[in-house]
Amino acid sequence: MASINIKLNQEKVSQLQDICKEFNNDKGELINVLHKAQHLFGYLPAEVQEVIAHELKTSAAHVYGVVTFYSFFTMTPKGEHPISICMGTACYVRGAEKVLDEFKRILKVKVGETTPDGKFSLSCLRCVGACGLAPVVMVGEKVFGRVSPDGVKDIIGEYTK
Amino acid sequence: MAKFKIHLLVCGGTGCRASESEALFHNLKATISEKGLENEVQVITTGCFGFCEKGPIVKVMPDNTFYTQVTPADAIEIIEEHVIKGRKVQRLLYENPETKEKVVDSKKMGFYRKQLRIALRNCGFIDPENIDEYIGRDGYMALGKCLTELTPEQVIEIMKKSGLRGRGGGGFPAGLKWEITRASKADQKYVVCNADEGDPGAFMDRSILEGDPHSVIEAMAICGYCIDASKGLVYIRAEYPLAIERLKTAIKQAREYGLLGENVLGTGFSFDIELRYGAGAFVCGEETALIHSMEGLRGEPTVKPPFPSVSGYLGKPTNVNNVETFANVPVIINRGAEWFASIGTEKSRGTKVFALAGKINNVGLIEVPMGITLREVIYEIGGGIKDGKEFKAVQTGGPSGGCLTQRHLDTPIDYDNLIAAGSMMGSGGMIVMDEDDCMVSIAKFYLDFTVEESCGRCAPCRIGNKRLIEILEKICKGEGTMDDLDNLRNLSQVIKDTSLCGLGQTSPNPVLSTMENFYEEYIAHVMDKKCPSGQCKSLLQYIIDAENCVGCTACARNCPVNAIIGERKGVHVIDQAVCIKCGACMEKCKFNAVFIK
Numbered sequence: 094m095a096s097i098n099i100k101l102n103q104e105k106v107s108q109l110q111d112i113c114k115e116f117n118n119d120k121g122e123l124i125n126v127l128h129k130a131q132h133l134f135g136y137l138p139a140e141v142q143e144v145i146a147h148e149l150k151t152s153a154a155h156v157y158g159v160v161t162f163y164s165f166f167t168m169t170p171k172g173e174h175p176i177s178i179c180m181g182t183a184c185y186v187r188g189a190e191k192v193l194d195e196f197k198r199i200l201k202v203k204v205g206e207t208t209p210d211g212k213f214s215l216s217c218l219r220c221v222g223a224c225g226l227a228p229v230v231m232v233g234e235k236v237f238g239r240v241s242p243d244g245v246k247d248i249i250g251e252y253t254k
Numbered sequence: 255m256a257k258f259k260i261h262l263l264v265c266g267g268t269g270c271r272a273s274e275s276e277a278l279f280h281n282l283k284a285t286i287s288e289k290g291l292e293n294e295v296q297v298i299t300t301g302c303f304g305f306c307e308k309g310p311i312v313k314v315m316p317d318n319t320f321y322t323q324v325t326p327a328d329a330i331e332i333i334e335e336h337v338i339k340g341r342k343v344q345r346l347l348y349e350n351p352e353t354k355e356k357v358v359d360s361k362k363m364g365f366y367r368k369q370l371r372i373a374l375r376n377c378g379f380i381d382p383e384n385i386d387e388y389i390g391r392d393g394y395m396a397l398g399k400c401l402t403e404l405t406p407e408q409v410i411e412i413m414k415k416s417g418l419r420g421r422g423g424g425g426f427p428a429g430l431k432w433e434i435t436r437a438s439k440a441d442q443k444y445v446v447c448n449a450d451e452g453d454p455g456a457f458m459d460r461s462i463l464e465g466d467p468h469s470v471i472e473a474m475a476i477c478g479y480c481i482d483a484s485k486g487l488v489y490i491r492a493e494y495p496l497a498i499e500r501l502k503t504a505i506k507q508a509r510e511y512g513l514l515g516e517n518v519l520g521t522g523f524s525f526d527i528e529l530r531y532g533a534g535a536f537v538c539g540e541e542t543a544l545i546h547s548m549e550g551l552r553g554e555p556t557v558k559p560p561f562p563s564v565s566g567y568l569g570k571p572t573n574v575n576n577v578e579t580f581a582n583v584p585v586i587i588n589r590g591a592e593w594f595a596s597i598g599t600e601k602s603r604g605t606k607v608f609a610l611a612g613k614i615n616n617v618g619l620i621e622v623p624m625g626i627t628l629r630e631v632i633y634e635i636g637g638g639i640k641d642g643k644e645f646k647a648v649q650t651g652g653p654s655g656g657c658l659t660q661r662h663l664d665t666p667i668d669y670d671n672l673i674a675a676g677s678m679m680g681s682g683g684m685i686v687m688d689e690d691d692c693m694v695s696i697a698k699f700y701l702d703f704t705v706e707e708s709c710g711r712c713a714p715c716r717i718g719n720k721r722l723i724e725i726l727e728k729i730c731k732g733e734g735t736m737d738d739l740d741n742l743r744n745l746s747q748v749i750k751d752t753s754l755c756g757l758g759q760t761s762p763n764p765v766l767s768t769m770e771n772f773y774e775e776y777i778a779h780v781m782d783k784k785c786p787s788g789q790c791k792s793l794l795q796y797i798i799d800a801e802n803c804v805g806c807t808a809c810a811r812n813c814p815v816n817a818i819i820g821e822r823k824g825v826h827v828i829d830q831a832v833c834i835k836c837g838a839c840m841e842k843c844k845f846n847a848v849f850i851k
């Protein structure tokens with residue numbers, strides 16, 4: 094595997110190697126390495142996984158197995174403004190599904206997809222810990238509380254100006 | 255805390271931060287410096303007060319004034335009126351919803367009156383980023399006492415006598431677990447804190463870690479002393495950035511004070527703590543899966559025995575306890591096993607923290623003595639059902655639990671009673687539902703979660719739950735038959751009996767308990783093709799009442815799919831073939847002309 098055909102530029106590869114080194118190239122630290130790598134790249138494409146497998150002296154299949162097991166890791170890039178709808182129980186009983194439907198309708202994407210212009214991606218998460226504000230929507234780091242289906246277009250509007 | 259005359263405590267929990275409590279904090283600080291009051295008034299950020307419904311919260315001490323829904327712009331008024339002139343800002347005070355009276359002293363609020371805060375003792379009182387404040391409230395005293403006055407066996411004896419049971423869901427006696435782990439011989443052992451908190455709609459552990467991280471650190475060290483471990487690991491969800499930050503800060507401070515690291519307090523005992531991050535998999539809350547995840551593997555559970563206490567992390571004896579379990583430990587050591595055991599019921603001692611949410615007036619984090627009734631929790635602490643609706647059910651135990659109904663309102667809450675009632679304690683999620691919630695949909699919601707989170711290792715859970723949800727979907731679409739109901743029951747039983755781990759063994763509970771308690775709703779979906787609460791879209795129709803319709807066209811203009819036809823000033827009609835049942839017309843109609851059939 095010494096000569097993997099990488100589309101990543103050399104600088105990114107060495108950043109990745111540094112991350113692995115930080116954890117002593119220990120494959121027991123794979124999940125920590127993946128967290129850092131995803132932080133760096135925004136997602137974990139196959140090439141990144143291969144470099145990590147190589148550095149930690151494990152198989153790419155093992156790395157892939159771990160990446161796909163955990164929902165926090167993603168192999169597709171997120172939109173410029175990642176939208177997450179809380180689907181925790183508290184939000185669900187206060188109407189999160191209707192809010193989600195409205196996002197899907199306006200953005201014309203399904204959960205897990207990104208709009209063709211790369212601006213928005215849509216995902217669900219479980220309980221942000223702000224159940225008092227249910228239903229809750231997060232755009233990037235910003236939390237919107239007590240969102241009604243009517244309010245959805247205003248939220249999207251804030252990011253399309 | 256001595257030199258300041260007035261303390262302003264601003265909630266820095268996740269919920270309040272989402273409503274700009276940070277900006278509020280900065281404004282308060284700025285106003286105080288502007289007025290030159292830095293030496294008299296102190297502002298600190300604390301952990302969650304629990305009263306998330308009305309956040310952001312500002313509490314003024316020493317007079318216990320409790321301001322709710324405070325905006326950053328209110329900072330000036332609080333300083334000028336309350337702090338300088340000594341006049342409470344009336345409009346920000348909490349108002350008793352029944353008497354409409356303003357509550358001046360938070361101790362008099364119904365929300366707090368019935369609570370007893372042990373695990374949450376410091377949340378909302380101290381600055382979680384300052385170890386001195388924790389120490390000021392007897393922090394690390396228990397650790398000192400254990401290391402200098404008690405043998406590990408004596409500490410374990412205290413834990414056993416206290417009757418503390420695991421708060422992560424299983425309810426296994428904590429003292430006994432420590433004893434078993436102590437008895438396992440090995441060169442290295444581990445203390446693990448389970449902070450994975452996967453139950454959707456629950457945030458107890460997160461609030462403890464955000465509001466009082468040192469209590470967990472102290473307890474882990476005590477546990478390490480008892481079982482002979484020098485290493486502790488906290489497995490925490492990556493989705494909890496604030497809790498992670500606070501924990502990191504706390505560990506660093508504890509090291510600086512010689513409370514973690516080599517030779518703790520000069521006693522020769524060494525203990526240190528590292529963090530491990532979860533990555534969004536519910537099953538990793540299960541202890542064997544959690545251990546595999548910490549080893550960098552897929553978080554799949556394995557068969558027990560061997561239990562982690564015998565063979566856990568890297569094959570070494572590992573004591574896994576939940577965050578809340580740990581948070582109780584220092585108080586038990588300080589105040590004694592007898593004191594703790596005097597609270598609660600015979601088989602469930604102490605208190606339990608619940609995340610109370612859903613259709614309830616006071617959403618928030620509460621801690622109550624075991625044995626309290628659901629009625630007290632929902633009506634006295636929770637302030638009753640939102641918008642004056644009818645109570646229908648309360649769900650405890652998350653995806654592994656079940657729904658309790660009107661019949662159970664007076665059952666004392668403890669581990670065994672909840673199981674007898676067809677639910678379970680779980681980690682502490684408590685979701686209240688009203689007349690508008692469809693119980694078939696709720697069962698489907700939880701199953702949806704389980705199917706997504708099943709690790710796929712064993713067939714009953716991987717395939718069985720998928721079949722369960724397909725049947726539920728069919729029923730919600732009005733295509734269900736009576737045979738489907740039998741199949742639901744039988745299949746549920748098989749999944750429970752044959753799954754490998756706790757996830758599969760409990761996943762059918764939401765189905766079974768709703769079938770048990772709300773069978774008539776299932777029948778209505780299957781036989782009458784109706785959803786009594788009007789939630790299942792396929793089973794309802796939006797109709798315009800010709801008598802009430804004045805032809806204002808509001809509905810037609812707001813229909814996203816143009817399903818409504820009609821002339822201005824003429825009666826409008828909804829084309830059922832086009833309607834997507836979004837309900838926009840009903841919301842927009844000012845004349846109550848749209849109804850659901």
Ligand SMILES: Cc1cc2nc3c(=O)[nH]c(=O)nc-3n(C[C@H](O)[C@H](O)[C@H](O)COP(=O)(O)O)c2cc1C
Pocket residue numbers: 419420421422423424425426428448449450451452453536537538539540541542574575576577579580681755756757
């Ligand atoms: C599917 C599943 C999910 C679990 N999730 C959690 C969790 O999120 N937090 C937790 O503390 N325990 C969880 N548990 C329980 C743990 O396996 C374990 O019993 C617990 O951490 C032991 O600590 P305690 O005795 O202090 O409760 C879960 C169990 C199962 C089967």
Ligand code: SF4
Pocket residue numbers: 537554555707708709710711712713715716753754755756757758759
């Ligand atoms: S019961 Fe479900 S979650 Fe547990 S091991 Fe089997 S497939 Fe995995």
Ligand code: FES
Pocket residue numbers: 179180181182183184185219220221222223224225227228229454455456
């Ligand atoms: S369920 Fe949505 S924030 Fe808790």
